[in-house]
Structures are given as structure tokens and as C-alpha cells.
Amino acid sequence: MRIAIAGAGNVGRAIARELLGNGHQVLLIDKDPKALKLDSVPNAEWLLADACEIAALDQAKLDGCQVLVAATGDDKVNLVASLLGKTEYGVPRVVARVNHPKNEWMFDSSWGIDVSVSTPRIISALVEEAVSIGDVVRLFSFRKGEANLVEITLPDTASCCGKTVGEVELPENAALAAIVRDTHVITPKDHDVFTAGDELLFVASSVAEEKLKSCFI
Numbered sequence: 001m002r003i004a005i006a007g008a009g010n011v012g013r014a015i016a017r018e019l020l021g022n023g024h025q026v027l028l029i030d031k032d033p034k035a036l037k038l039d040s041v042p043n044a045e046w047l048l049a050d051a052c053e054i055a056a057l058d059q060a061k062l063d064g065c066q067v068l069v070a071a072t073g074d075d076k077v078n079l080v081a082s083l084l085g086k087t088e089y090g091v092p093r094v095v096a097r098v099n100h101p102k103n104e105w106m107f108d109s110s111w112g113i114d115v116s117v118s119t120p121r122i123i124s125a126l127v128e129e130a131v132s133i134g135d136v137v138r139l140f141s142f143r144k145g146e147a148n149l150v151e152i153t154l155p156d157t158a159s160c161c162g163k164t165v166g167e168v169e170l171p172e173n174a175a176l177a178a179i180v181r182d183t184h185v186i187t188p189k190d191h192d193v194f195t196a197g198d199e200l201l202f203v204a205s206s207v208a209e210e211k212l213k214s215c216f217i
Contacts, residue, residue, distance in 0.1 A: 001025070004065045004091075006051035006081045007072030008035040011097065015069060016041045029060055030072075051081040054088065062089040070096040070113075075103045079111045086112025115142065136213050142203075149177075149201065150209050152216055156196045160216045166190030168215060174208035177201045 001024050005012045008030035016026045020043050027045040030036060036046055049056030051072070062068065068085035070078035078096045085091040096111075098104045098118035107116035140149040154161060160168050165188045170176065179186040180199035186192060194200075194216075202212060 001066040002064055003067040003069065004029060004060055004062055005069045005071055007070070009073060012071040013041050015071060016044050020044060027060055029056070052077055054084065057084060057089060062091060065091055067091065067093040067095065073099055075099050079106060083112040136209060138209065147203055147205055148209055150204055150212065152200045152212060154194060154196050154198045154200065154216065158196060158217055160194045161196050163194055164190060165192045170215060171208040171211035174202055174204035174212060177203050
């Protein structure tokens with residue numbers, strides 16, 4: 001895939017290196033000449049331009065990109081670049097970085113954003129996941145909460161322990177994606193038995209998420 005990244009700071013360059021390592025073509029865009037550290041990501045394309053300007057995005061040939069990552073340190077820039085990428089160039093997938101949690105509510109489809117990434121929220125979720133047993137913990141949201149990746153760690157008292165996957169009826173719009181047990185990741189099958197300490201990963205709607213605890217705890 002060809003992927004454009006608006007913002008060539010530490011975050012943008014780190015994303016670029018990861019994507020290049022996975023075999024993708026990457027274009028880094030930044031208006032600050034000091035950010036263009038070509039030697040740091042030598043296999044990427046670089047463009048000195050403002051990602052909020054149509055002329056710059058024309059030059060970047062954004063209509064030929066399958067993904068746009070808005071990764072600058074300025075939420076206003078990320079919102080504008082995302083909106084232009086989706087509405088003017090029809091980029092199929094737009095991912096945007098949220099710098100300030102108070103702005104997170106704006107990072108949705110109305111601004112052309114398919115997935116928003118808030119570092120504080122992710123860190124908070126990971127902390128909760130590490131210490132919460134018997135609670136439903138939201139790890140990540142897809143399409144602004146239309147579907148969520150959630151986790152439940154089963155306590156010793158969980159009502160589902162000893163039952164098979166096939167015996168536990170999930171709420172509508174919820175799917176059990178994986179069971180993490182000790183050092184193993186298990187792809188759930190109907191005959192697999194739930195045991196205390198299992199970490200269950202679900203993809204679920206917000207409504208289904210609220211019902212999951214009653215099914216397992």
C-alpha cells in the first residue's frame with residue numbers, strides 16, 4: 001500500500017519505519033524544514049509542504065494513497081488534513097492522532113476520520129487491563145465506538161468457568177475473538193473450556209459491551 005503520513009516528528013517517523021519494514025510505500029509530509037530528517041527514514045518519500053493545503057496534497061498525489069495517517073502534534077492540523085484526505089481525495093482509510101483528550105470527541109467520521117488514536121486513553125486502558133479482574137475493560141474503539149475491542153479477565157468465581165465456549169450465549173453484536181491463557185493465544189472453538197485467569201478478548205458494540213459482564217461474571 002501507499003501510505004501518506006502528515007507529520008514527520010518522532011511519532012510520524014516511527015510509524016513510517018514500522019510500515020516500511022512491513023513492505024509498504026510511505027510518504028512523510030511536514031512543513032517544517034527541521035523535521036525533514038531524511039537520513040532517519042531513508043527509504044521513505046519526503047515532501048516539504050503544509051498538509052492542510054490542497055496544493056500540497058495535490059503534490060503528494062494523495063488520491064493514490066490507500067491510507068492517510070494524521071500524526072502531527074497539533075490536533076487542528078490533524079483534523080483538517082483528515083477531512084481533506086477523505087472528502088477531497090477519497091482516501092479509503094484515515095487514521096488520526098489525538099494529542100489532547102479534550103479534543104477526542106471531534107475525531108470522528110464528520111471530520112473524515114475512520115480511526116482515532118489517543119495515547120492517554122490507550123495507556124489508561126492498558127493499566128486497567130493489567131489490574132482489573134472481573135471487569136469489562138475497553139482497550140480500543142473502531143469507527144468511534146461503533147465497535148470496541150474489550151477484555152475480561154475471569155476471576156475464580158466467574159460463572160462461566162468450567163463451561164465450554166459453545167455453552168455461553170453471547171449478546172447480539174458481540175464476538176469472542178481470542179482467549180489468552182498463560183503464554184498461549186487460543187482461537188476459540190465451541191469445545192474449549194473457560195478457566196479462571198483466562199483473558200477474553202471481544203469485539204462488541206457499545207450496547208453488547210454492557211451485557212458481557214453478566215454473561216461471564
